Amino acid sequence: MEPTRLRRIAAACAAAAVLVPVVAGCGVEDQGVDEPAREGLAIDIDGINYNVFITRQLNLEIPPDKAYYEGPAAKPGNALYGIFIQACNISEDEDRTSVDLDRFVVEDNQGNEFEPIEIEGDNAFAYRSTKLQGEECTPEEGSVAQLGPTAGSMLLFDFPLENTENRPLELVIEGPSETKRFELDL
Numbered sequence: 001m002e003p004t005r006l007r008r009i010a011a012a013c014a015a016a017a018v019l020v021p022v023v024a025g026c027g028v029e030d031q032g033v034d035e036p037a038r039e040g041l042a043i044d045i046d047g048i049n050y051n052v053f054i055t056r057q058l059n060l061e062i063p064p065d066k067a068y069y070e071g072p073a074a075k076p077g078n079a080l081y082g083i084f085i086q087a088c089n090i091s092e093d094e095d096r097t098s099v100d101l102d103r104f105v106v107e108d109n110q111g112n113e114f115e116p117i118e119i120e121g122d123n124a125f126a127y128r129s130t131k132l133q134g135e136e137c138t139p140e141e142g143s144v145a146q147l148g149p150t151a152g153s154m155l156l157f158d159f160p161l162e163n164t165e166n167r168p169l170e171l172v173i174e175g176p177s178e179t180k181r182f183e184l185d186l
Helices: 003-025 063-068 161-165
Strands: 043-045 048-057 078-089 104-107 153-160 170-174 179-183
Touching: 043 179, 048 170, 048 179, 078 161, 104 153, 153 161
Parallel strands: none
Antiparallel strands: 043 048, 048 078, 078 153, 104 170, 170 179
16 A cells, blocks of 8 residues: 555544544533433533433342332332432532432323332432532442442332333433433333
């Protein structure tokens, strides 16, 4: 191959390497606003990054799921789902409080809304609004919830099975000054 052609190819590769991160970063600010964010992507809501790690149906008859929730099973025709999230204060020095449980709602594509079930007691997996110091997360590093297979605090929902077919279902998080959405993978 001639040297001029090799230089052109090398220059094109270098330009592509520079442009890929720029193009990949486009729209990150709008994640959760114009389109719902995907599970696994952290989105900023009023200085706290929220990340939905996994959404899954709970089976209270098996040992791992019994630890997540010790309350009553879903009634016939319904299913319990856990949405496992992490909330991290992205400030280095400013304390911030994660949103209250009543600021979460799941919407299906028919406009039906579902509120999380408040989990009473000292459940180590339950999501609780928390005052987070700079660069602190909930669940707390080293906690059972953070070290567990879901790596997050649980929001518990009771959905009618027919509504789980009205996909996409979206978790809506209403912060003090902005609202964003995650598309749930169920």
